[in-house]
Amino acid sequence: MNMEIEQLQFEGIDNKRPIVIAGPCSAESREQVLNTATALAAKGVKIFRAGIWKPRTKPGGFEGVGAVGLPWLKEVKQTTGMLTATEVATPYHVFEAIKAGIDILWIGARTVANPFAMQELADALKGTDIPVLVKNPVNPDLELWIGALERIYNAGIKKLGVIHRGFSSYEKKLYRNLPLWHIPIELKRRYPNITVFCDPSHIGGKRELVAPIAQQALDLKFEGLIVESHCNPDCALSDAAQQLTPEVLDFTLNMLVIRDNAQTTENINILRKQIDDIDEQLLTILAKRMRISKEIGIYKKEHNMPILQSGRYNDILENRSKQGQSMNLSPEFVTEIMKSIHEESVKVQMEIMK
Ligand code: PEP
Ligand code: MN
Numbered sequence: 001m002n003m004e005i006e007q008l009q010f011e012g013i014d015n016k017r018p019i020v021i022a023g024p025c026s027a028e029s030r031e032q033v034l035n036t037a038t039a040l041a042a043k044g045v046k047i048f049r050a051g052i053w054k055p056r057t058k059p060g061g062f063e064g065v066g067a068v069g070l071p072w073l074k075e076v077k078q079t080t081g082m083l084t085a086t087e088v089a090t091p092y093h094v095f096e097a098i099k100a101g102i103d104i105l106w107i108g109a110r111t112v113a114n115p116f117a118m119q120e121l122a123d124a125l126k127g128t129d130i131p132v133l134v135k136n137p138v139n140p141d142l143e144l145w146i147g148a149l150e151r152i153y154n155a156g157i158k159k160l161g162v163i164h165r166g167f168s169s170y171e172k173k174l175y176r177n178l179p180l181w182h183i184p185i186e187l188k189r190r191y192p193n194i195t196v197f198c199d200p201s202h203i204g205g206k207r208e209l210v211a212p213i214a215q216q217a218l219d220l221k222f223e224g225l226i227v228e229s230h231c232n233p234d235c236a237l238s239d240a241a242q243q244l245t246p247e248v249l250d251f252t253l254n255m256l257v258i259r260d261n262a263q264t265t266e267n268i269n270i271l272r273k274q275i276d277d278i279d280e281q282l283l284t285i286l287a288k289r290m291r292i293s294k295e296i297g298i299y300k301k302e303h304n305m306p307i308l309q310s311g312r313y314n315d316i317l318e319n320r321s322k323q324g325q326s327m328n329l330s331p332e333f334v335t336e337i338m339k340s341i342h343e344e345s346v347k348v349q350m351e352i353m354k
Contacts, residue, residue, distance in 0.1 A: 001150050006158045008131055008195040010083070010224075011046050016258055018217075019224035021085055021104075021197065022249055023049035024231075025239035026062060027069035033076060035231040039246035041080035043253075047104065048073070048082040049226060053093055054238055055110045062237040070100035077101065085133070089117065091124035098128060106133040106226075109165055109202075112148045113137035122155040131159035133197060133226075140167040140180050142187060149191075161195035162187065163226055164217070166203035176205025176242070179213065181220065197224035201242045207233070210244060211252045218256055227252075289341070290348060297349035307349045313342060 027050035054064035073084040085104035089111045164184040166177025198217030200210045233243035324334030
């Protein structure tokens with residue numbers, strides 16, 4: 001579906017750095033909210049986040065203070081001038097958040113994965129023009145993410161942005177949620193106008209990963225960052241391990257390198273021309289390989305031979321990956337390419353056999 005999404009025009013810390021949304025995972029008390037917000041505002045942060053209703057994996061965890069926390073956010077707005085943002089998961093949340101003057105809503109990863117919940121939220125948002133940020137669903141499904149955006153867009157919300165917060169996986173090695181960068185990159189390719197935020201806190205799950213992940217997002221030209229920051233992270237009631245103090249957040253933001261888009265030099269254009277030429281050669285060679293593969297298919301048909309000869313297939317995979325390695329190509333990469341070429345050959349030969 002073609003969506004005419006409006007680019008979000010929020011003020012950054014300065015005009016060079018990304019749009020920054022920062023604040024605690026959860027609003028816990030009036031004091032914690034105001035202390036954190038005041039410290040962030042002093043560092044130039046213009047948008048304050050705090051979860052009022054918290055989707056928790058298991059019952060018994062801290063599920064947010066609920067609507068009693070909304071006046072605290074109103075106070076943040078009045079005393080610091082920051083915009084405020086919170087997560088909504090039900091029509092009741094939407095109603096209460098808008099009534100309390102919240103400026104930006106976001107929809108959490110678990111909610112985005114559920115089309116019924118998304119439709120209910122979209123219906124509740126009809127007639128408003130509040131900016132909405134849609135997090136990626138927990139599962140790496142780009143169409144589901146886009147479907148959620150379409151539901152909100154169809155409700156008349158044009159100020160739409162997305163938050164890349166990574167994808168759940170069974171194994172938790174380095175990341176809490178795998179970044180799978182190609183998914184937000186593909187979303188941005190399809191909807192160039194959409195404002196993309198990275199949430200390095202939920203991707204990394206640990207304080208020390210916030211800076212490197214945020215840097216990667218900036219290198220990919222994401223427009224914004226949403227980062228969890230708490231005045232006393234070690235005592236946070238949710239996501240303690242990944243929250244930064246406002247001071248450390250400020251230090252981190254100052255360290256990030258902003259690369260200059262306008263610096264496309266002559267040299268890179270020459271290199272790109274070489275890549276274009278090589279791609280053409282690759283395609284010509286691939287087409288030639290496919291023609292030969294077709295001839296083999298005809299031969300197999302005439303001699304009543306099966307298409308798949310696993311001995312031959314294994315030899316190809318093994319030899320090519322060794323050959324590739326001697327040319328400095330990773331064996332995994334070569335194996336993937338050869339598998340994909342072989343799959344296409346089998347398809348072509350099956351057509352011939354029919
Ligand atoms: C959050 O932002 O605190 C949150 C719960 O995020 P997610 O929906 O990405 O898990
Ligand atoms: Mn959190």
